[in-house]
Amino acid sequence: MPRIDWRTALKGLAAFIVAVAIWAGVSPLYDRAVAAGAEVLMRTFERPAVTTLIATGSDVKVDRSDFDPRSPRPGLPVIDLTFNWVLLAALFAINPRPFSDRNIFRFLLASLLLYITHIAALATEVMSIYVLRLGPWSRVHYGELARNFWGTLNHSYRFVLMFAIVFGLWWALRPSDLPSPRARGEGGAKRRVRGRSSRKA
């Protein structure tokens, strides 16, 4: 069984607790930034540009200028889409020398890239509301292909992609002095020992 490195696990745990506190405190403000980005993204691609996303503090209300003014506006909690930042913080904390300039710079870069994925995730969530959850309006405006595409994309993000993206960002941006799959294999103690003994022989 693989040996559990308790120091690494504890570093991750400490960062995780701090990150949850930061994330919970900053979320209302961050939701506004994500909603603003997603609104720009949606308006860039929709004709006519009618979508407005309003962050209310606890969720984001979806409005369209062509909706019946009397109908209720759907809302969605953005925190369900953004809490993977906590995982990102915990992963960068388990890197060697977590407070080095390089690690912190790369964590900030990863956070920026994650912000872009949050914008895309919110836009996808809004599209899945449009295609699936607005009853007759959805059926009139969108076909089967659009329903399957946006529904699957939204579900896959919530189910696994939101975690896989974080893992991918961390894997790609972690400082290069960490062992890579090949470096682990070629630079291990066993190789050095074998190399020395072969030279002696």
Place this chain on the structure above:
Amino acid sequence: MKRDQKLFLIKFFAALIVMYLIVAWNPVNDHVIVPATKGIAVAAGTILKAIGQDVTVSGTTIGSSRFAVNINNGCNGIEAMLILLAAIGSFPATWRARLIGLAIGAVIVQFINEIRIVSLYLIGAYKPSLFQVFHTAVWQVVVILAAIIFFLQWSARVAPNRLANGS
């Protein structure tokens, strides 16, 4: 990023997408995922009864007069197991090492997941104001983080062996 790291990431995401599509396919969901989730609910219900909670399990729902939790995809540990499977499957190692890693990793993920379900029921029953944050942010991240830390430990262990075995 080195070439082998890029290759690992490409394989990881490709494997994850394929596995997601398989798991999301209705026949697989209905005949594999839902029965497995029912088993997870039964195990959590048994633990809750053992610690004095008067709960009943119906399908994937654990309930009592105080509170009820329905275990769906995202709360059954399948997402963490898919990530673990994609990562271990994409990492250069022998098939034996991969199978051992997957078996041990699955046990660890499901063990932590049972703790998650039991604790979420208790939080919902006795401290409902904390349920949302624990359900959304705390436990989902803990389960995925456990899977990733296990993968890192496993990969650090198997890579030298792979070279030593010449595979």
